[in-house]
Amino acid sequence: MHHRLPSLPVLDWGRGYDRETLAADALAAAIVTVMLIPQSLAYALLAGLPPEVGLYASIAPLLVYAVFGSSRVLAVGPVAVVSLMTAAAIAPHAAAGSPAYWEAAMALALLSGGMLLAFGLLRLGFLANFLSHPVISGFISASALVITASQLKTLLGVRAEGETLPALLASIAGQLPQANAATLAVGGGAVAFLLWTRARLQPLLLRLGVAPRAAGMLAKAGPVLAIVVTTALAWAFDLQRSGVKVVGQIPQGLSPLTWPRFDPALWRELLAPALLISAVGFVESVSVGHTLAARRRERIEPDQELVALGASNLSAAVTGGFPVTGGFARSVVNADAGARTPFAGVLTAAGIAGASLLLTPALFHLPQATLAATIVVAVLSLVDLKMLRDTWAYSRADFVAATATMAATLLAGVEQGLVAGIAVSLGLHLYRTSRPHIAVVGLVPGTEHFRNVLRHDVRVSPRVLGLRVDESLYFANARALEDAVNREVASRPELRHVVLQCTAVNDIDASALESLEAVMERLQAGGIALHLSEVKGPVMDRLRKTAFLRHLTGKVFLSQYEAVAALAPELTKAAPPPPGAAGAAFPTAAFPARPY
């Protein structure tokens, strides 16, 4: 366990910083900046915000993450799923594009940042583990589909409403007759071009003799090329007159210093969405961070990441931004481009700041359909339906959790989807542990091992019943053990001993202890002794304090083998117990054949 307090990783990498490292970081920063400008604009529009807000959210958070982050290459900023969640959270409270909407976005970043920071300082990063892989994967796939549907309206040049997939598609279908041909041409062309660069550009460049790494980088520049070309076309042919919506006037300048107005009623409404956004942002960021750290033989510290993401979001809130987190594509590009330290993030922030100051007039004629095309192509790669097939084959419970998450996200909304996924996965886990696997075990001849009588050829005695409970005993399954013992005992008239093999019992809570007492009393009334074997150290420590152990009608054996050797020695005669078995930790004195 790592119990040091949240630290300042900048102190580690800052010391040995030299000119060579700077050159590597600067190159990576230049490439990430070029990639981040269109993404920032696009995700701000996806969140229902003015495009420049995307740029603001890509400056201060990068600087702050560079100071606090434990990953050397993670690039934070607006990402698709969190932007969609932002839109879903604010839509009920303010009209898209209004100042109140923007202010609510800042409030959301502030609340989310505060939560992440608090969780980090309280070392509660483990809570993110309750978002299981299938739930996260199903949620991201479904969110990507919702995002794609929401961008269809921009690609078609129509107005459409709705937060769920059916509502969006129905709304768009109703508007189809009003689709704008020029917009569709620009948007459709951009989608086709981006899909082509993604699949074909890199091999083409390789064949043209470009070095592999450079070819990979250039292929990632597709969105920038699409923006340059469509902006030029829109300007040259004055496509605005043909109904193509463009980005328009973007205020020139750096992020403003802001402070979202305290509005208790609104903030209370935003608490739950902020928590969900924090959870998704953290899980996504940490999983990117782990993946990249493993490649570089480094480690990231989840609780430190919470602090860094929290501080990044707080900085977004006070510089006119909206919720941010670590993005997968941009972090991979950053790593591949050779970034060595978080200083690459500082340089990227400087690049975005420069673009905010100088480049925004050039973006006036940028068609919104081009940005929609970059979003669609980016998020479609997040749709992972193979995961569904894999989980179906491996675990029905995980499959149910994943499909429930997807269905709820598509049909009810992103927040509902995530909550449903968590509830279903926890519910299924509890359901499974509430019906434990209980096996009757027998001795594998010639060994000291015991195995399920239904699966192995083993030796059993009519006088001794060995039961192995394959689950910790707690309130939800206490009754199941009682039922199983009653059932097995009822069919064995000669029975004198029941031995519970506790190999898999990692805990016995107070409810289960009461059930064990009830089981023991019922067996005692039938002249049957209850024994335990292979009780784990921590469980034994607690049982020692109980009346149950003092009144136990049988013994506690170190192993199931010793229990059977004492209670049904005829089973073990073929292979006498090895010497040294007397070195047992618990008493194993010979047990009287008929205790009653």
Next chain:
Amino acid sequence: MHHRLPSLPVLDWGRGYDRETLAADALAAAIVTVMLIPQSLAYALLAGLPPEVGLYASIAPLLVYAVFGSSRVLAVGPVAVVSLMTAAAIAPHAAAGSPAYWEAAMALALLSGGMLLAFGLLRLGFLANFLSHPVISGFISASALVITASQLKTLLGVRAEGETLPALLASIAGQLPQANAATLAVGGGAVAFLLWTRARLQPLLLRLGVAPRAAGMLAKAGPVLAIVVTTALAWAFDLQRSGVKVVGQIPQGLSPLTWPRFDPALWRELLAPALLISAVGFVESVSVGHTLAARRRERIEPDQELVALGASNLSAAVTGGFPVTGGFARSVVNADAGARTPFAGVLTAAGIAGASLLLTPALFHLPQATLAATIVVAVLSLVDLKMLRDTWAYSRADFVAATATMAATLLAGVEQGLVAGIAVSLGLHLYRTSRPHIAVVGLVPGTEHFRNVLRHDVRVSPRVLGLRVDESLYFANARALEDAVNREVASRPELRHVVLQCTAVNDIDASALESLEAVMERLQAGGIALHLSEVKGPVMDRLRKTAFLRHLTGKVFLSQYEAVAALAPELTKAAPPPPGAAGAAFPTAAFPARPY
């Protein structure tokens, strides 16, 4: 498992019914009727309903339970905790004493009955297991304290409001100067008398030569004696003029046929309380039923009980009653008085019906303070603070769940208390399983057993690390395993093999499988092979389908001993493996010393 459909237990016991059984049932019914009349009146008042509603709720439900119930002696009717929950559920929606209030009580019985019936038909009785013993115990103790506080106002003859303990006590304290001396004398006298009969009457009767069983029965008649005496006093001295509130006019006659008016808005609000009332009623009833059945070597069927309680509550709803369940005290009295079949319940219902028809005028002068005294003395015996001491000694988690339930019930209300208890107990269970106990294990010399190196004197090899995970691997603890392996591996430079002993691993879900793959890849990069041992049958069945097992860098061994015998034979030399160990279910061929 019992998979027969819900049945009609009346067909079993009805057949062999004879005159002798009738005599036993009739005696028990007479005694229970005498006990039930004051209780029914008192619990109706506690629920905020007119006293006659308590009588109505003690007629039809008894008849219906006799037909469907699987317990031979359970007595259903109004009980203290469910009456308190009824009051808490309806108070926000109607004024106590109004027709709307009574109608809401019937609607609550209807909804609760429908839910219980549906759960029974769907065989969902196991859901009640999620109410752990400490939560139920804490909830009942706290409810008893709230009930006691709520009755103080009747004992003092003041008006007081509030649903939580502090609110009730503050309200009563403010009204103390208005306390009515005559009421306090009647109520205080009744409490003192009832406590005396409870503690002393039985020994006194025994000394006077009364037979033990009769003495026990007579001691239970204390409340009836208190009612007779105080009613006579109130009539003789016209205590109503001194400010003593009496029960007053009770409509004479049988239960009316009713049907609660369908009010969608109200019913929706009552759904959650109805669910909680169903849960508490079912758990209380089943635990009484189990206890009494065990004494008589009978069994009760939880799903059949759901059906019976559901039908009983539906019958209460259509005969002017309110939610009912099986009561502890009256069921014990019924059993002790010699009831043999549920026909005793039919006779009790007839007795209550007779009382409704004939006896109600005699109850006009019954002081309400006497009923409050019977409630207080009955519920104080439900307060079980010893349980807190026991759970503190045995399990901190259970103690926290019990105290959280008590605190929330006392400070926030009964519904909040129960929900908090369920949430806390599930949360603590998940928290515990999310931080599994992981032990480094070594060979107990001279045996085939492996134990924790920190607790036992065992043999280990610097080249082989044995790790035993004491928990099923699932999403919440997948990361903890990764961290533990990383930590242990980092401190062992000579390490070549990691063997995960899976004795306690009852499940590996999709998230944990991904973590195992990540662990294996990281170990592989360090030239370390990952092996598994003692994998359970059901887990192995599923692993066989996975790429993880196909790519496993090590082997799957039947036992940890075989793994160590193959990988670090020097540890096992002192005691060669017994013959027959080759009869393994999984391949255990000699493993190459250095696989890379």
